[in-house]
Amino acid sequence: MAVGADAQITDLTADDHACLTFGEPEELFDLTAAFVRDGLACGLKVVWVSDSAPQRATSELARRGIAVESALAAGQLAAAECEGRLLSGQEFDAGRAMEWLTRQMAACQQEGFPGLRVAVDMGWALRPVTGVEQLPDFEEGVAAALAGTAVSVLCQYDREGFDPVTLATVSAFHTRSVAAATYYADAMLRICRQYAPPGIRLAGEIDYRYTEPLALALTEAIRFEGDITVNMTALTFIDGSCARMIVDAARGLAASRAVALHCHPGIAATFVLLGAGDMAGVSLVSTHDR
């Protein structure tokens, strides 16, 4: 399969300085939600410095099953924008950014949390920001600060936006590289694992020629315990062969495991024809309901 040397987001541990590359916002939100979810579950404090407004960031987490309200209220979760943390007046200074991180680590300890997880979206570095050339210095500083601590940092890079040289330079300072497990990807179709909620995600158009990677993705999703989501919200066409494969996989699961099919009404109509609308444990969630 195509995971290659990349680690899974669910494998990260304390003092990891991980470099996440993503190709689209859906992937970023999914992987971040898994990072946040696993951190909260371990009782850690979690901070996400996102490139979008904090409210958007938390609503994306909530949409993926994170109990955002209670975690925010308990001070266990914080969502912030980069201005005032990594940036000051749209200016980046590696030293000041490191001071911010060090303060976060100290505050977390004072608040009594056993550890800290920080996710940082580096999207700001794609804009005309003064001092962006200090980005490698910051990454090097983070690597040094984390060794032997109970703090992990997930740096998030848009692989379409950043040039390969920058990505190669900064990735050298990370302990792991993280990406979504991808079973198939070309201009027309993308099949990858979804982490929060667990399942698979299909985008583009899929037909019988891609039943092999679809079968692999479904098999791996089924291998994990718990309910399964088949996220087809970005799928514009599915033919009978692939829809049947998904319905058969859902039918084959134990009754205790629910399968949620998220898709547009047009895609849902094909699943209704194949009987998915009346199957126990299978729910068809139209994206218009969201």
Next chain:
Amino acid sequence: MTDEAPVETGSTTARGEPPVLDQAFDGDSLYPLRAAVAAHGSQAGLSEGRTRDLVLAVHELAANAVRHGAGQGRLRLWATPDGVRCEVSDDGADGDGPDAEAADAALWHVEPGHGLWLVRRIADGVSVQSDPSGTIAAVSFRLSAPGPTAPPRR
């Protein structure tokens, strides 16, 4: 909804009129085929849902021709006064003899949930004509027909 759509005989609605779309296809060109059918279905006045059904029906017939027939085929589409009519033709399986016959049987075997079964569920009319020179499968979608597409319930 009946279990099977009514079967038409012959291509009388299409006779004499040149098709608005005449496109050859094989396994590598199903994507542009679906895009062209979607554009023409929408242009002919089919609703969004029925255009999707039309695309699915044509894809399933074309996929049948690719997978179980000659590996390639031809789609012709007519805009008729009351809707859209499509013919998917296929020159039959490669070679002659028992293999060709078996492939032809596989092509038009109706199994619940499979290609032709789906087509019969969503098209307003379906006909299949087979002879030694090949097979022509035709589907029609009427403008006024509500069709089986309905928004799903949660």
